[in-house]
Amino acid sequence: MLVRSHQQADAAQESKKGEELNEGLLRIITRPLRFPVDFPYNGRRTAFPSPPHPYGKSLSVSHALGIVARLAVGIAARADGLPKEPLSIVCPRLPASVPLPVIDGDLSDPAWSHAVHAPLLNTATTQSPVLPTRLSLLWDDANLYAAFDCADDGNVNATMTQHDANLWEEEVVELFIDTDGNLRTYYEFQVNPLNTFFDAYLINSGSKRWLLRDLDLDEIEHAVATHEKGWRVEMKMPFEEFGECPRIPPVVGDKWRVNFYRIDRNDPKRPELTSWSPTWNRNYHRTEAFGTLVFGD
Ligand SMILES: [Ca+2]
């Protein structure tokens, strides 16, 4: 019972996506900056204040306990020989001679045979999940491509069809993309089995998060195909849609901090939270656990 209660609490924490920002609030944020944020909202450049340091002047008891708990989990994990550092992955560039993938949820395009593949594993333990997910990544001079091949048992839990709905409350795949690697501001995209899309911009101080759901990156293409053994997501993300990039398009060797996730709820009381780079707890917004995507040749 204790385990179940803990997981329910974790799921509730994951469902709480942080304080909402909106365009009106953006306009009244006038505090001085500590770092520039190039925010691509409706083509304008908008500056955010620097979020407070997560463990600033007053380290609360709950923070201290949280740090100790995370250290304990990390040490236990490392004793099992699990990776100490966030993962890194080299994303191959699609050869110019290969046709671009058609964004339709069918991953049989020749382009995907040039992609790099990685599994999503239990984000707290890196144990293999009941229902596997294979992530695929690829890029060309205009776009980053991602695909999720999600095994499922036919019990797909998704009802939301409205753009920017709280898709994480059902089954979903998620992409967190921090183009400049500051681990404080990043994009969050979600796609559910009904091909409903969520896009938002996050500011994360470590102890508090702000969510700008009004961000709508209309040029991102996404498609889902379901079949008897699961569902597949195929995405094309134009580089021109992203702010805070070191370069557009990237050059070989450029690095973005990223993570990729899935929430499966075949057992509604025990959601299965999986990630590419392990977060060592059930918090998907632990930015220091974001892995590194290296743009390869
Ligand atoms: Ca396709």
Ligand SMILES: [Ca+2]
């Ligand atoms: Ca949005």
